[in-house]
Amino acid sequence: MTLKLEDKKEIVAAVNKAASDAFSAVVADYRGLTVEQLTKLRAQARESQVYLRVVRNTLARRALQGTAFEILSDSLVGPTIIGLSMSENDMGAAARLLKDFAKTNDKLEIKVAAYEGKLYEGKGIDALASLPNRTQALTMLATVLEAPVSKFGRLLTALKEQKDAQAA
Numbered sequence: 001m002t003l004k005l006e007d008k009k010e011i012v013a014a015v016n017k018a019a020s021d022a023f024s025a026v027v028a029d030y031r032g033l034t035v036e037q038l039t040k041l042r043a044q045a046r047e048s049q050v051y052l053r054v055v056r057n058t059l060a061r062r063a064l065q066g067t068a069f070e071i072l073s074d075s076l077v078g079p080t081i082i083g084l085s086m087s088e089n090d091m092g093a094a095a096r097l098l099k100d101f102a103k104t105n106d107k108l109e110i111k112v113a114a115y116e117g118k119l120y121e122g123k124g125i126d127a128l129a130s131l132p133n134r135t136q137a138l139t140m141l142a143t144v145l146e147a148p149v150s151k152f153g154r155l156l157t158a159l160k161e162q163k164d165a166q167a168a
Contacts, residue, residue, distance in 0.1 A: 022069070024084070024113065026083040026113045027076065029081075049093060050083050050084065051084040053081070060076050068116070071117065072114050092115075
């Protein structure tokens with residue numbers, strides 16, 4: 001299908017705006033996925049606040065110019081789908097979404113990811129996908145901060161019980 005110049009400009013502008021506001025990006029090869037599978041992936045992306053778009057590689061390269069994800073340009077080869085994490089509260093959402101989707105759909109192949117100007121491949125994508133969201137991070141912080149206080153409380157309780165046992 002031939003795109004008119006105006007359509008191409010709109011696509012480039014939309015992807016550039018999304019990339020400028022995004023926190024991380026993932027590039028995957030979607031070759032072999034059915035329309036039904038892609039529709040399901042798009043629905044999951046909307047729920048996770050992930051901007052997901054199939055874009056021609058030349059248009060994607062132009063759209064990513066001037067953004068933190070310009071480093072992805074070399075990996076834009078073949079049928080490409082780009083996922084951008086848009087939520088400040090869940091910066092690894094795109095990597096997690098595509099990684100989880102690839103577990104059940106072996107046709108989806110994650111190529112690379114980018115976060116804070118760095119390119120990640122292989123195990124690095126797994127690390128990006130395992131980044132906790134804001135709620136999980138705050139829970140982990142609260143647990144770490146609460147541990148010494150609760151240990152101190154248990155110590156005081158044990159000392160009181162020991163003193164009561166000696167007095168009796």
